[in-house]
Amino acid sequence: MLIDWLTLRIKLDANLGQNLLDRILDCMGYTFCVDADGKEKWRKHALDIDKLRSDSQGLYWSITADGQSQRYLTIGASPSSIENEGLNVFGSCDIEHCATVLIEHAGRALKSILPNWNNWQCRRLDITANYDMGNAAQVKQALRLLLGTDAPRRRTNSDRKGGDTVYWNPSSDLQAGKAYHKGAHLRMLSRQGNLFLDDETLELADNLLRLELKLGARWFRRYEEKDDWHTLTEYELTEIHHKFFYALIGGGVEVYDMGTLLLELEKVCPTKGRALAAHRSWALIKTIGFSQAKESMPGRTFRLHCEYLRAAGLSNADLCAGVVIPFRRQQLVLREPVTSWTQIRMAA
Numbered sequence: 001m002l003i004d005w006l007t008l009r010i011k012l013d014a015n016l017g018q019n020l021l022d023r024i025l026d027c028m029g030y031t032f033c034v035d036a037d038g039k040e041k042w043r044k045h046a047l048d049i050d051k052l053r054s055d056s057q058g059l060y061w062s063i064t065a066d067g068q069s070q071r072y073l074t075i076g077a078s079p080s081s082i083e084n085e086g087l088n089v090f091g092s093c094d095i096e097h098c099a100t101v102l103i104e105h106a107g108r109a110l111k112s113i114l115p116n117w118n119n120w121q122c123r124r125l126d127i128t129a130n131y132d133m134g135n136a137a138q139v140k141q142a143l144r145l146l147l148g149t150d151a152p153r154r155r156t157n158s159d160r161k162g163g164d165t166v167y168w169n170p171s172s173d174l175q176a177g178k179a180y181h182k183g184a185h186l187r188m189l190s191r192q193g194n195l196f197l198d199d200e201t202l203e204l205a206d207n208l209l210r211l212e213l214k215l216g217a218r219w220f221r222r223y224e225e226k227d228d229w230h231t232l233t234e235y236e237l238t239e240i241h242h243k244f245f246y247a248l249i250g251g252g253v254e255v256y257d258m259g260t261l262l263l264e265l266e267k268v269c270p271t272k273g274r275a276l277a278a279h280r281s282w283a284l285i286k287t288i289g290f291s292q293a294k295e296s297m298p299g300r301t302f303r304l305h306c307e308y309l310r311a312a313g314l315s316n317a318d319l320c321a322g323v324v325i326p327f328r329r330q331q332l333v334l335r336e337p338v339t340s341w342t343q344i345r346m347a348a
Contacts, residue, residue: 009129032111034060079092123217136183177211178210190202
């Protein structure tokens with residue numbers, strides 16, 4: 001579990017010091033993005049920080065105002081991304097630590113020492129859990145299942161066909177949920193040149209399904225009526241995350257591993273080449289049927305491939321029907337997220 005995004009704000013008043021206050025006010029109307037070194041990457045007119053995705057790289061700051069026209073310096077970023085050179089897969093769930101990371105980074109960008117976290121207000125926090133689903137195909141399968149998890153006032157939708165991302169109440173300023181495939185996102189960033197990752201990291205990330213809960217401004221206004229935002233503990237954040245998603249999917253989601261046939265064939269065939277050939281024969285059986293596939297190749301070759309397929313776990317009924325029976329099940333258990341790359345390697 002990690003805090004994947006924080007949005008903090010502090011009143012713009014004399015307590016910040018007149019020089020800093022003047023420099024900040026000179027930037028009215030812009031949102032700034034700064035890199036890991038605190039250098040400005042870009043500035044844009046009137047960009048709402050709270051509409052940024054939690055995987056947006058860099059730290060963002062701008063001047064905002066409330067209903068009473070009180071102005072604030074508002075900063076937002078993924079603490080994990082700042083600490084890990086743009087990679088936000090795993091990170092801290094300590095809210096005070098994460099707030100300190102943001103404030104110190106904003107201080108570098110503004111070339112000033114900013115007040116510590118107990119002088120700030122929190123207006124958004126994303127709490128995220130990673131689940132090892134075994135491979136990318138099973139992540140996609142789980143996302144398709146999650147598309148059917150409607151509940152009162154929590155409606156699902158996807159931004160692309162195929163269910164690459166599932167949202168629950170995406171526009172809510174109270175609580176909003178999201179599920180997505182982390183591996184696909186990291187590969188996109190890598191292709192764009194925004195993140196440089198080795199092949200092993202990308203392959204491990206392909207196993208990950210992420211469940212992300214956003215606590216918005218209205219949630220924090222309610223919470224601050226009884227306590228300070230920085231008193232939230234890792235246990236409390238974990239329970240809030242669990243309560244939201246448990247109402248949608250219960251204890252978890254179960255998918256079937258449909259992508260292991262080639263791996264099983266490689267175990268029983270004398271060479272990888274023969275495993276690939278048997279796998280191609282299976283694909284042919286599924287396409288044109290058992291009888292026609294048998295007639296399309298030498299009888300000895302077909303019989304040998306069928307022997308390999310049976311040894312890999314298929315039955316005669318599977319071969320005749322051209323339908324594979326799932327080999328094993330993979331579960332997403334809400335209480336059992338993975339918290340490190342080592343855990344994924346051990347499960348592989």
